[in-house]
Amino acid sequence: MANNSEREEMLAFVAEKYYIEDKRQTDIAEMIGLTRSAVSRMLTEAREKGIVEIVVHHPFRYDRDLERELKKRLGLKNVSVVEFINQPNYDDLRKQLGKAASRLLGSLIKPGSQIGVAWGTTVQATIEAFETMPISGTKVVQLVGVLGSTRHAYSAQTLVERLAHKISGEGIYLYTPFIVENESTATSLLEDPSVEEAISIGRECDIALMGIGTTKPEYCSLYKGNHITKGELDTIRSASAVGDVCALYYEIDGALAKVDFHQRRIGSAFDDLQNIDTRLAVAGNPEKSEAILGAIRGGFINALVTDNLTAIRVLELDQE
Secondary structure (H helix, E strand, C coil): CCCHHHHHHHHHHHHHHHHHCCCCHHHHHHHHCCCHHHHHHHHHHHHHCCCCCCCCCCCCEECHHHHHHHHHHHCCCEEEEEECCCCCCHHHHHHHHHHHHHHHHHHHCCCCCEEEECCCHHHHHHHHHCCCCCCCCCEEEECECECCCCCCCCCHHHHHHHHHHHHCCEEECCCCECECCCHHHHHHHHCCHHHHHHHHHHCCCCEEEECCEECCCCCCHHHHCCCCCHHHHHHHHHCCCCEEECCEEECCCCCECCCHHHHHECECCHHHHHCCCEEEEECCCHHHHHHHHHHHHCCCCCEEEEEHHHHHHHHHHHHC
C-alpha cells in the first residue's frame, strides 16, 4: 500500500497530466492502470489536499459604493460600475464595459423576452462578450435604422443578427436608413408595412440595449464615422443638445432637443422607448458624463453600465 508521500506524488502526477497537459481522464486512466472514476476521485482529492489550487482571475472589479449612490441619487434600477485605477484606453474600456454589460444582460433575458438593440461600439462589445446560450421564444428587434450603405460591425442590423444567433432568437430588422433627406420621406418610409411592423414589435420589447452618444465633435461617433455632417452636428449642438440615445437628442436636463433631425429619423419613437421596462445603456469615459446624465434625467435610460471615473463625474455634474 502506498505511503502518504507516494500517494501525493501520484495525485500530483494525475493533476499535472489533467490540468497542465490537458490530457483526458480516460487517457490518464490508461496510463496508470486505473478506471476513469478513480482518476476523477484523485483529482478531487488533489484539490482537497491543496496539491491543486484553482484561482479565478476576474478581469475587473465592481465599485459597489458608486453603484448604490447612482441608484439612490438618480433612480436607476440596474447599475454596474467597473472599477479602474487609471483612465484606460478606449479599447480596453469598451471591452471591460462589454463584459460587465453582457453579464447584466444575461441575467435580465428570460424565455419569451424581446430585446431591442441599437447601434454602438459598446453595444458591439457587449454582444461580443455575451456567452452563447439558447433562450426559448426570444426576439431581437432593431430599434433604429441602418447607419449607411455598408454593414458596420457596430451597426444595429449586424448586432441584432449576432445577438439573435447567440440566444437562438428571431431577428426583426429595419431595412431603412436611420436618417433621410426630409420629413416627407421619413413619413413615407414609416408608413411602409414592413417598417411599421418592425417598429410595432419594438414597442413590445422588455429590454433595450443601447449606447449613449455625445455631441462633442472629438467623441461623437456618428460624426466621426461620417454618418452625419459637421453642419448637422453644429445645428444639433446649437439646440443645446449634449447627447443622444438611438439618435434622439436631448439637453443636459433631459428635455428632448428641438431639432428637425428628429423628423427625418427612422426608428422607435421616444415614447415607445420610455415604455420599455429596462432601458440599458453601456457607456464610459468622463467626456460622456453630460450625455449620460441627460439620458438618465430624461428617462431615455434607467439602467447603466459604466466605469468608476465616469460615474464620479456624473454624480458631480448632478450635484452642480
